[in-house]
Amino acid sequence: MDARQIMGWNLRLLRVERGLSQERLAFEARIDRAYVGRVERGMENVTISTIEALARALEVPVAALFSQPDRNASQPKPLRPGRKPKGSK
Template structure:
């Protein structure tokens, strides 16, 4: 599989596992949300500095973004749409 797709798959998997939207991940990383979307789709040549920042926000080593995955595994489910309920 293409390296860009592996990186995108891992970022999406880690982002969803942490319960972050693309918008929240982009905001915390200081990058554009559409850039995060292109990275996750594997259509963007992501910079090393962006990888470093995304790994920091996701609280994983940069090397984890390059780890292979089972090609037969299904894509991570999207987060529920809409705002999160308020906690009182």
């Protein structure tokens, strides 16, 4: 996995864990929603400023976006459209 794929993996994992839609994360980070989707798919070469904005919106350190996923981990699942995970407010 290259750095873009690792970051995309972690971005989706953290976003879903927090019950945030791509649209909400984009709003909080002040970036375009479609861009968030491309980052999650590892298709964008993200600037440091955008990485910082995403980490701030997720309330995690920047390093959390670059932690190597376990080799046996399955791809993070997206949120179901229009639904928040149980226990989210």
